[in-house]
Amino acid sequence: MKRHEFQRMRHEARRRTLTVTRVQSLSPRMTRVEFEGEDLKGFVSPAFDDHIKLFFGDAMRDFTPRRFDAARGTLTIDFALHADGPAMRWVRSAGPGTRLEIGGPRGSIVVPDDFDWNLLVCDEAGLPALGRKLEELRAGVPVTGLISVASAAEQLEFETRAAWSPRWLPRDVEGEDVAATLRRALREFTWPRGDGFVWVAAESSVARAVRDEVVGVHKHPPEWVKAASYWKRGEADSHERLD
Numbered sequence: 016m017k018r019h020e021f022q023r024m025r026h027e028a029r030r031r032t033l034t035v036t037r038v039q040s041l042s043p044r045m046t047r048v049e050f051e052g053e054d055l056k057g058f059v060s061p062a063f064d065d066h067i068k069l070f071f072g073d074a075m076r077d078f079t080p081r082r083f084d085a086a087r088g089t090l091t092i093d094f095a096l097h098a099d100g101p102a103m104r105w106v107r108s109a110g111p112g113t114r115l116e117i118g119g120p121r122g123s124i125v126v127p128d129d130f131d132w133n134l135l136v137c138d139e140a141g142l143p144a145l146g147r148k149l150e151e152l153r154a155g156v157p158v159t160g161l162i163s164v165a166s167a168a169e170q171l172e173f174e175t176r177a178a179w180s181p182r183w184l185p186r187d188v189e190g191e192d193v194a195a196t197l198r199r200a201l202r203e204f205t206w207p208r209g210d211g212f213v214w215v216a217a218e219s220s221v222a223r224a225v226r227d228e229v230v231g232v233h234k235h236p237p238e239w240v241k242a243a244s245y246w247k248r249g250e251a252d253s254h255e256r257l258d
């Protein structure tokens with residue numbers, strides 16, 4: 016295969032009913048939910064930033080399969096807590112035995128682990144995918160994180176073999192203008208030599224500003240950038256790929 020070639024895959028779209036086995040608080044604003052279910056047979060999620068649909072009555076929302084263990088038949092999803100919405104109402108009342116219907120992933124874009132370095136830029140909604148990427152990267156490959164979080168209490172520890180350099184950017188210190196904070200952090204970042212993969216997942220206006228900075232100002236090759244809006248301020252159920 017050619018170097019740095021992203022591989023697109025389609026999967027069988029199927030609804031599955033899962034049962035919660037465990038709810039765990041990772042930080043004040045991040046809750047981990049573990050599920051099991053016979054329906055997980057045949058579930059696949061080859062890309063770190065795959066998304067599945069979670070169904071809450073008539074509403075459905077996108078979430079990242081944070082960890083899938085085919086041998087144990089378990090799926091983990093991490094919920095970044097915010098003020099309100101069907102997903103928030105569900106997770107706040109979930110406990111062992113609570114059921115949830117999911118669908119997907121319908122497709123994946125698999126990014127090869129053949130880049131010289133990686134740069135991951137996100138807010139809390141992107142942290143589950145970032146954590147998965149870190150767990151999947153090869154040993155020793157440099158990976159920098161520029162991560163907007165509400166406060167230092169939101170910093171998470173990840174298991175990784177990669178050379179991980181996180182820069183946590185707490186909003187109670189840096190201010191609420193997340194686009195400006197991340198743009199500044201990108202200007203202070205020492206862009207390594209070689210080919211780099213850049214991933215961006217954040218609130219819509221923030222993700223756009225970061226992508227513009229990476230591609231427009233730093234002239235990073237757009238084909239090595241994957242940027243997405245993971246939510247939109249003031250709007251329910253918003254999702255958009257920016258590349």
Ligand SMILES: Cc1cc2nc3c(=O)[nH]c(=O)nc-3n(C[C@H](O)[C@H](O)[C@H](O)COP(=O)(O)OP(=O)(O)OC[C@H]3O[C@@H](n4cnc5c(N)ncnc54)[C@H](O)[C@@H]3O)c2cc1C
Pocket residue numbers: 064065066076077078079080092093094095096097098099100101102103139140141143144244245246247248249250251252253254255
């Ligand atoms: C591909 C993809 C993967 C995602 N993976 C995850 C994941 O693994 N974990 C996760 O927590 N989220 C993830 N998200 C984000 C999640 O889908 C949205 O945050 C979603 O809007 C949450 O639904 P809700 O019912 O809580 O709120 P909604 O009903 O959609 O929105 C209600 C209100 O809350 C606001 N809002 C929504 N999300 C946030 C937020 N994160 N912070 C602050 N305000 C918000 C909206 O602007 C709106 O005003 C992902 C999104 C995408 C597109």
